[in-house]
Each structure stands twice: as structure tokens, then as C-alpha cells.
Amino acid sequence: MSIMIDTESVTDAEVREYMTSRGTTIGQMFVEYLKEAIRRDRLGRGLMDKWRETVRKGRGRIQEPYKFNRADAYEPEVSFA
Numbered sequence: 001m002s003i004m005i006d007t008e009s010v011t012d013a014e015v016r017e018y019m020t021s022r023g024t025t026i027g028q029m030f031v032e033y034l035k036e037a038i039r040r041d042r043l044g045r046g047l048m049d050k051w052r053e054t055v056r057k058g059r060g061r062i063q064e065p066y067k068f069n070r071a072d073a074y075e076p077e078v079s080f081a
Contacts, residue, residue: 003030 007015
């Protein structure tokens, strides 16, 4: 596969200096970037699948819709002696 990268904002010298300091090539950097992006994407999808499964399993627990009761929002009154 051929890929063309447009590096308008940086000069060729800057690119060469960066690659030399990293001990790599643009091709290797690009492949590593893609591998990491794919890994993060798979991880994210896996976590979302687990979340959806948890939500799906938990839906059957609630028998009736929640009704707000103002008294539930306060601690029970405690008598002080």
C-alpha cells in the first residue's frame, strides 16, 4: 500500500531530525500509530459491549417506575435529649 503524507507545516529537515531522534522511519511510525489506534478502538468497543450487556441484564430488576417521595430525601428525625 502506498501512502502520501503532506507535511506542509514542517520542513524536511525537521522530519528527518525527529525520525533520527526516535530511531525510526515515517513508515514505521505510521504503522505503530495505526496499530495503537486500532487497539484503542477495539478496547473501547469491548468496554461499550460490556456496558450494554450490564444495562441489558439490569433492566429486569425494576418492577415499577420510580416515584419521588420528598421524605426519602431527608434523614429520619432524631430526638436529642
